[in-house]
Amino acid sequence: MALRVQLAVDMVCQSCVEDVGRVLDGVAGVARHEISLAEQQVVVEGTARPSALLEALKASGRAAVVRGAGSSAGGNIGAAVCILEEAASGTGGGGGGGPRGLARLVQISDSLCFVDITVADVPDGARRAAIHACGDLSDVPASCGALWSRAAAADGDNAGDNAGDLGSLVVEAGRGGLVLETDRFRVWEVIGRSLVVDGGGSGADSGVLAGVIARSAGLFENDKRVCACSGNTLWQEERLVGQSRRL
Numbered sequence: 001m002a003l004r005v006q007l008a009v010d011m012v013c014q015s016c017v018e019d020v021g022r023v024l025d026g027v028a029g030v031a032r033h034e035i036s037l038a039e040q041q042v043v044v045e046g047t048a049r050p051s052a053l054l055e056a057l058k059a060s061g062r063a064a065v066v067r068g069a070g071s072s073a074g075g076n077i078g079a080a081v082c083i084l085e086e087a088a089s090g091t092g093g094g095g096g097g098g099p100r101g102l103a104r105l106v107q108i109s110d111s112l113c114f115v116d117i118t119v120a121d122v123p124d125g126a127r128r129a130a131i132h133a134c135g136d137l138s139d140v141p142a143s144c145g146a147l148w149s150r151a152a153a154a155d156g157d158n159a160g161d162n163a164g165d166l167g168s169l170v171v172e173a174g175r176g177g178l179v180l181e182t183d184r185f186r187v188w189e190v191i192g193r194s195l196v197v198d199g200g201g202s203g204a205d206s207g208v209l210a211g212v213i214a215r216s217a218g219l220f221e222n223d224k225r226v227c228a229c230s231g232n233t234l235w236q237e238e239r240l241v242g243q244s245r246r247l
Helices: 016-025 050-059 150-155 234-244
Strands: 003-009 030-036 043-046 066-070 079-087 099-107 112-119 123-131 165-171 175-182 195-199 209-212
Touching: 003 050, 003 112, 016 030, 016 043, 016 050, 043 195, 050 066, 050 112, 066 079, 066 099, 066 150, 099 209, 112 165
Parallel strands: none
Antiparallel strands: 003 043, 003 066, 030 043, 079 099, 079 209, 099 112, 112 175, 123 165, 123 195, 165 175, 195 209
């Protein structure tokens, strides 16, 4: 099923608009796009994952931020985001190594959820991603609880349907990703829970990644241009974030 993805893109003239159009035309899965210079906004429709759109625009030298995502059928059913951080080795906590990945979840129909996970600057190898019952990152992965299941959420029993098992991803040259559509859960059922990407090994440097799934903006629900906390513009914030994050 097709997605609609809303991005803010730094553009100053018509040549910028044409350049952005050429970049998007080269991304697999893009069916159509609308570009507004006045709003510095791009809306893309198709099967391309949000992370692929963002990577292509940034690779062309442009500042870009995903502002929202939703179903191409219209309306915002639900969306969420999860920043994946590396658990600190030997400290009994999460977030010791800083951001290493990002997951986006978009409810694209009443029964179907789109999941897009990207990781970067982590050891190569096979990993597995899963949603766990608890959003406690104090002692990852133990504090995250059991693998989440719809049956367990309903009756309190740890045994269930393993709905939280998202599948495996392979990291090569420090980067990896996983894209899927699933009918095993809906976005609102997993908000507040943790998403864990295992370290792919038992060594201290294998790097377990974890984060808490939080609600995010749907299409056209976030038009903020200036951060209320820092007073920085969207592009100033994007550059600052880029200095500390790899995604």
